[in-house]
Amino acid sequence: MMASSRLRDVAERAGVSIRTVSNVVNGYAPVADDTRRRVEEAVAALRYQPNLLARNLKRGRSGILALVVPELDVPYFAELARAVIAQARLHGYTVVVDQTDGEPERERELIMANARGALFDGVILSPMSLSQGELAERDSLMPLVLLGERSVTGGFDHVAIDNVTAAREATAHLFGLGHERVAAIGDQPYETGDTAQLRTAGFRLAHEQAGKPVDESLIVGCTRFHRQDGADAMATLLALPEPPTAVFCYNDLLALGAMRALLSRGLRVPEDVAVIGFDNIEDGRFATPSLSTVAPAKQQIAELAVDRLVARLGADADEPPSELWAEHRIEARESTLGR
Amino acid sequence: MMASSRLRDVAERAGVSIRTVSNVVNGYAPVADDTRRRVEEAVAALRYQPNLLARNLKRGRSGILALVVPELDVPYFAELARAVIAQARLHGYTVVVDQTDGEPERERELIMANARGALFDGVILSPMSLSQGELAERDSLMPLVLLGERSVTGGFDHVAIDNVTAAREATAHLFGLGHERVAAIGDQPYETGDTAQLRTAGFRLAHEQAGKPVDESLIVGCTRFHRQDGADAMATLLALPEPPTAVFCYNDLLALGAMRALLSRGLRVPEDVAVIGFDNIEDGRFATPSLSTVAPAKQQIAELAVDRLVARLGADADEPPSELWAEHRIEARESTLGR
DNA sequence: ACCCGCCGCTGCAACGTTGCAGAACAGTAA
DNA sequence: TTACTGTTCTGCAACGTTGCAGCGGCGGGT
Numbered sequence: 001m002m003a004s005s006r007l008r009d010v011a012e013r014a015g016v017s018i019r020t021v022s023n024v025v026n027g028y029a030p031v032a033d034d035t036r037r038r039v040e041e042a043v044a045a046l047r048y049q050p051n052l053l054a055r056n057l058k059r060g061r062s063g064i065l066a067l068v069v070p071e072l073d074v075p076y077f078a079e080l081a082r083a084v085i086a087q088a089r090l091h092g093y094t095v096v097v098d099q100t101d102g103e104p105e106r107e108r109e110l111i112m113a114n115a116r117g118a119l120f121d122g123v124i125l126s127p128m129s130l131s132q133g134e135l136a137e138r139d140s141l142m143p144l145v146l147l148g149e150r151s152v153t154g155g156f157d158h159v160a161i162d163n164v165t166a167a168r169e170a171t172a173h174l175f176g177l178g179h180e181r182v183a184a185i186g187d188q189p190y191e192t193g194d195t196a197q198l199r200t201a202g203f204r205l206a207h208e209q210a211g212k213p214v215d216e217s218l219i220v221g222c223t224r225f226h227r228q229d230g231a232d233a234m235a236t237l238l239a240l241p242e243p244p245t246a247v248f249c250y251n252d253l254l255a256l257g258a259m260r261a262l263l264s265r266g267l268r269v270p271e272d273v274a275v276i277g278f279d280n281i282e283d284g285r286f287a288t289p290s291l292s293t294v295a296p297a298k299q300q301i302a303e304l305a306v307d308r309l310v311a312r313l314g315a316d317a318d319e320p321p322s323e324l325w326a327e328h329r330i331e332a333r334e335s336t337l338g339r
Numbered sequence: 340m341m342a343s344s345r346l347r348d349v350a351e352r353a354g355v356s357i358r359t360v361s362n363v364v365n366g367y368a369p370v371a372d373d374t375r376r377r378v379e380e381a382v383a384a385l386r387y388q389p390n391l392l393a394r395n396l397k398r399g400r401s402g403i404l405a406l407v408v409p410e411l412d413v414p415y416f417a418e419l420a421r422a423v424i425a426q427a428r429l430h431g432y433t434v435v436v437d438q439t440d441g442e443p444e445r446e447r448e449l450i451m452a453n454a455r456g457a458l459f460d461g462v463i464l465s466p467m468s469l470s471q472g473e474l475a476e477r478d479s480l481m482p483l484v485l486l487g488e489r490s491v492t493g494g495f496d497h498v499a500i501d502n503v504t505a506a507r508e509a510t511a512h513l514f515g516l517g518h519e520r521v522a523a524i525g526d527q528p529y530e531t532g533d534t535a536q537l538r539t540a541g542f543r544l545a546h547e548q549a550g551k552p553v554d555e556s557l558i559v560g561c562t563r564f565h566r567q568d569g570a571d572a573m574a575t576l577l578a579l580p581e582p583p584t585a586v587f588c589y590n591d592l593l594a595l596g597a598m599r600a601l602l603s604r605g606l607r608v609p610e611d612v613a614v615i616g617f618d619n620i621e622d623g624r625f626a627t628p629s630l631s632t633v634a635p636a637k638q639q640i641a642e643l644a645v646d647r648l649v650a651r652l653g654a655d656a657d658e659p660p661s662e663l664w665a666e667h668r669i670e671a672r673e674s675t676l677g678r
Numbered sequence: 679a680c681c682c683g684c685c686g687c688t689g690c691a692a693c694g695t696t697g698c699a700g701a702a703c704a705g706t707a708a
Numbered sequence: 709t710t711a712c713t714g715t716t717c718t719g720c721a722a723c724g725t726t727g728c729a730g731c732g733g734c735g736g737g738t
Contacts, residue, residue: 004480006694017718022696032716052458053401054694057392058723064435071421073621078417085411085438094458096403097436099424119391119433141343227625256625263627282412283622286566286595288602345724356688361726371686393724397693 005046014042025050064094065309066120068110070102070128074225075281076251076298077126080147083302084124091310096120102128102224111144122309143312145305148195155321157312159305161296161328163195167202168209169330170248170276170294175210177274177338179246183218185233185258186225186250199250199278218244222254230257238265245273246336252277252284255291259335275335289334297327344385353381364389403433404648405459407449409441409467413564414620415590415637416465419486422641423463430649435459441467441563450483461648482651484644487534494660496651498644500635500667502534506541507548508669509587509615509633514549516613516677518585522557524572524597525564525589538589538617557583561593569596577604584612585675591616591623591632598626598674614674628673636666 007025011018016035023029024039025048031039042048056062067084069077085095096119100106111123122143145157174182184203188196200219207214217240220233230249234257237243249255255277259269269275269289277284277293284291304324312319346364350357355374362368363378364387370378381387395401406423408416424434435458439445450462461482484496513521523542527535539558546553556579559572569588573596576582588594594616601612608614608628616623616632623630643663651658 008694018694019696019718020716023717026696028696029717030715035716051396051694053392053396054723055696056723057390057396057693057725058695058697060723062392072424073414073418073421075412075414075417075622078414079412081436082411082438085436094435096433097420097424099421227621231625256622260625260627282566283414283595286570286599288599288627347724357724358688358726359686362687365726367726368687369685374686390724393693394726395693396695396723397725397727399693 004051005048006051007048009046010039010042010048013046014038061121061313062119063092064096064120065306066096066098066110066123068098068100068107068123068125070100070126072097072099074253075283076253076279079281080126080298080302083299084306087302087306088310091306093121093306093310100128104134108134111142121313124305124309143309143317145309145312147301147305157305157308157321157324159301159308159324159326161301161326163198164202164205166278166294166296166328167199167248167250168206169202170278171203171206172210173292173330173332173336174246174248174274174276175206175212177246177270177336179244179274180212181215181218181242181244182246182248183220183237183244184248184250185220185222185230185237185254187219187221188223189221196250203248222250225251225254227253227257227260230254231261232257234258234261238262238267243273247273247275249275249277252279252281252291252293255293255335256283256287259287259289259291269335270337274337276330280331285333287335289337292333292336293331295329295331300326343390344387345390346387348385349378349381349387352385353377400460400652401458402431403435403459404645405435405437405449405462407437407439407446407462407464409439409465411436411438413592414622415592415618418620419465419637419641422638423645426641426645427649430645432460432645432649439467443473447473450481460652463644463648482648482656484648484651486640486644496644496647496660496663498640498647498663498665500640500665502537503541503544505617505633505635505667506538506587506589507545508541509617510542510545511549512631512669512671512675513585513587513613513615514545514551516585516609516675518583518613519551520554520557520581520583521585521587522559522576522583523587523589524559524561524569524576524593526558526560527562528560535589542587561589564590564593566592566596566599569593570600571596573597573600577601577606582612585609586612586614588614588616591618591620591630594630594632594674595622595626598628598630608674609676613676615669619670624672626674628676631672631675632670634668634670639665 007018007021010021016039020035021039024031024036052063065088067081072078072081081097088095098110107127111125120142124145124147126147145159148160171182184200186196187200204214220236222229222233230253247258249258255275259275262269262273267273277291280293280295284293304326308324346357346360350360355378360378363370363375391402404427406420411417411420420436427434437449446466450464459481463484463486465486484498487499510521523539525535526539543553559575561568561572569592586597588597594614598608598614601608606612616630619632619634623632643665647663
């Protein structure tokens with residue numbers, strides 16, 4: 001393989017020192033116009049591209065951020081990844097996406113040590129199964145921004161939406177349509193998912209504020225958050241002696257699965273059962289009926305997370321960890337049309 | 340920031356030379372059991388992790404592959420990315436996902452030069468808008484595997500399914516259900532998309548084999564391949580004096596958009612209009628009705644592409660470029676149930 | 679007794695870049 | 709002339725790793 005050109009080759013061709021070429025390329029020291037031009041010509045002629053491996057080794061950084069998500073083919077994470085990659089690019093960073101498949105072992109591996117031998121400058125983690133305790137025990141020095149989980153004692157930078165309020169609003173939205181029996185799909189035990197806990201809390205809070213009792217049999221847990229799980233949960237609910245007339249699902253995939261279960265039984269959405277989801281994935285907008293949902297500001301989440309991480313890699317290295325809140329809004333579509 | 344430990348630190352602690360630690364870590368030279376144990380203890384105690392930047396600089400490779408796709412939030416690409424990342428991991432490679440948004444400039448930038456300063460060892464490209472000519476002009480030495488496009492003269496490794504056959508089978512599937520007027524959604528001019536051309540060819544071939552004439556007004560072009568485009572195209576078809584009774588869409592998003600357009604007009608799928616898509620994305624399985632589709636073996640595509648690229652980075656560097664074909668099958672679901 | 683070969687380990691140099699300190703030169707002021 | 713300032717450019721060393729060559733010591737064959 002023909003070796004690609006190095007600073008040395010450019011220097012020889014332009015008749016200057018290696019150092020001067022480096023200065024021109026990086027725009028560092030003052031360089032005479034004439035010299036600059038000669039160097040630039042040589043750079044163009046030889047198609048010189050700085051070797052990032054060498055540059056980063058010398059500079060002590062890699063220019064690479066890691067985005068760690070449970071599953072990339074879950075639309076919410078794909079949409080988030082898109083935004084994160086774009087935002088990182090604005091700062092000159094490259095993004096490596098890693099999937100954990102929800103395995104705690106993989107998550108630990110990626111955040112505990114200087115993952116991949118300091119190949120990454122920082123990590124954005126959307127934790128799935130990592131316990132709070134494990135996070136707190138982390139002793140890596142690589143900056144970490146958490147997505148979507150409540151802050152841990154000990155503290156990391158943390159970007160999230162107000163899950164309790166969002167869930168409360170979604171539930172209240174269903175109450176506002178006149179529903180009395182509203183179910184929740186997606187609850188999880190504390191160790192597994194903090195987020196689910198917060199949404200259940202919001203669900204309960206809405207009941208409290210509406211002066212309605214919570215029927216515990218209407219809160220259905222899920223181990224995973226895929227369409228199939230939503231369909232299964234809906235089947236469980238429909239088998240109850242007194243099924244719900246509205247369902248709040250903790251993400252859109254669950255909701256789409258639930259709708260599928262309803263429609264395939266000949267039930268109508270929203271006439272027989274209203275459905276609202278969470279995440280505002282594109283699928284929901286084009287489902288039939290289109291899916292009402294809680295829409296987190298994904299773009300804003302990505303911006304907050306990346307900007308925070310980049311700041312911490314630069315000047316703000318020693319700032320205390322901060323809580324960053326992103327917006328959300330209720331997106332009412334056909335699946336919760338008023339009766 | 341506390342410096343992370345280096346080979347030197349481990350060597351000091353274990354009382355051996357740097358070189359010996361390196362040998363232990365890499366399993367290279369024969370090392371006495373006693374020495375090995377001491378080194379391994381020191382490695383564990385200091386939580387030594389090799390600095391990949393330094394290692395790769397020395398070795399002349401980065402261990403990073405780039406996957407270049409038009410849009411990561413298009414489910415097909417997200418599912419493909421997932422498989423590619425997993426497969427690359429098996430070979431010890433890390434994957435950077437880059438999105439081009441279909442901009443030729445971005446695609447060119449990523450494949451032309453030694454992209455990102457040789458940060459990548461190789462590239463897997465799913466081209467959107469890059470012309471054949473531009474590909475042929477490429478003079479980078481970084482190995483490139485193409486996905487989904489017909490091979491270019493000059494030659495690259497290339498992984499694809501047999502688009503013509505797949506499209507023919509999809510169309511024939513609709514004929515088999517007794518449909519006479521079958522439409523196609525997703526045609527594109529040659530410069531933009533080779534893949535679309537192949538599918539149109541398959542569509543025509545099916546007509547030929549069935550002895551039916553092609554009604555050109557039933558072939559609707561699309562600039563993009565999103566749900567909205569499918570919905571728009573379907574609207575166009577429904578406005579015809581004699582609308583089709585079945586539609587073959589060049590991807591599942593178009594098909595879901597088309598179904599949406601049908602259902603929102605009160606038409607039934609498949610009773611009034613049958614719909615089949617392409618890609619077998621997860622959304623289609625849970626749509627109502629569930630979407631029939633051409634299912635390419637994504638896992639196989641990812642394996643072929645990654646394995647080929649890795650082989651080319653190793654021993655097979657000088658092999659001639661090869662055409663690799665992945666399987667596909669017709670996945671018949673509710674949207675094309677027999678009448 | 680001698681030599682040879684193998685095992686286990688080591689030091690040096692280099693990958694391509696940048697930080698640092700300073701050299702060479704020109705211009706200005708005293 | 710000398711001293712000083714500033715501009716432009718340079719050489720050396722280092723980032724943390726691995727390739728290469730080589731060194732001592734020990735055992736076995738002749």
